[in-house]
Amino acid sequence: MRKLKIIFTIIISFAILSCEKRNSSLEIEKEIINNLFVEMVDSIHKDPRIYLTFPPNPDIIYDQKGNKIGVDSTEYKIEIIKYNNDEELRKKDTSKLLFGVSEKIYRPSEYEYKSIESYFKTLKLQIDTTSNSTESKIDLEQFKNNKKFRFKYLSEFPIGANILNNDGTFKFSGGIAFSKIIFDERKQIGILCGNYLCEPRCGIGYLIIIKKINNKWKIKKIERTWQS
Structure with a gap:
């Protein structure tokens, strides 16, 4: 009987220590x-x-057969300048x-x-x-x-x-x-x-x-x- 009490006391002590450690x-x-x-x-x-604002892509120019022959650089240059200006404003936004x-x-x-x-x-x-x-x-x-x-x-x-x-x-x-x-x-x-x-x-x-x-x-x- 005494041995059981000792074992029980040890188990309870370990449980308390474990609980204290988890709380810590x-x-x-x-x-x-x-x-x-x-x-x-x-x-x-x-x-x-x-992060979610991306630079514009240039419009691709195709020939009559559907082959890529170039890009519309004129419109793209205007759009990329606007994008870069807006990007600078976004970076300076401190809100x-x-x-x-x-x-x-x-x-x-x-x-x-x-x-x-x-x-x-x-x-x-x-x-x-x-x-x-x-x-x-x-x-x-x-x-x-x-x-x-x-x-x-x-x-x-x-x-x-x-x-x-x-x-x-x-x-x-x-x-x-x-x-x-x-x-x-x-x-x-x-x-x-x-x-x-x-x-x-x-x-x-x-x-x-x-x-x-x-x-x-x-x-x-x-x-x-x-x-x-």
Whole structure:
């Protein structure tokens, strides 16, 4: 009977320690996201005024048999001058970009986790498998006075086609989502996924590698993992 009590006490102690460790990981993650959120957005976003605006193509001239014999350079020169002038104005536009942000810091997908796992292998580091897997929420209130960006939760935008302009682009500057952070066992390196959506079928995914330097977490490297 006494042996059973000892075993039970050990099991409970391990459970409490494990729970405390997961809660600690969650608090660390929240602090990191809060401190690096704007910098991460700035690193992975695209300005759709520039990113989704393309230079004009010249009109192709064909002969009577349908063979290409040249291009209409006269009209093209006029259009490219206008495009370049507009491009300079777009680059100088300092109006704030509005981003729709996923409320949840989501659990990485199987594909994303494999990418993170592979990166840790290249670093010859072991993943901390005890990290908390609970999806937490980003608090946007603390970023409301940012000088460059405006943020709203994606859930605050109208559902369905109402979020799109007539040309298929978002009525805002794009969507942003971040995954939970996967740490190494010593919690000196962390990797999370960052996603930027510029249209319903246009987006870019990244691995964001962070490192603890002088007791502060900093972005060490960002690698693109997918684009559509």
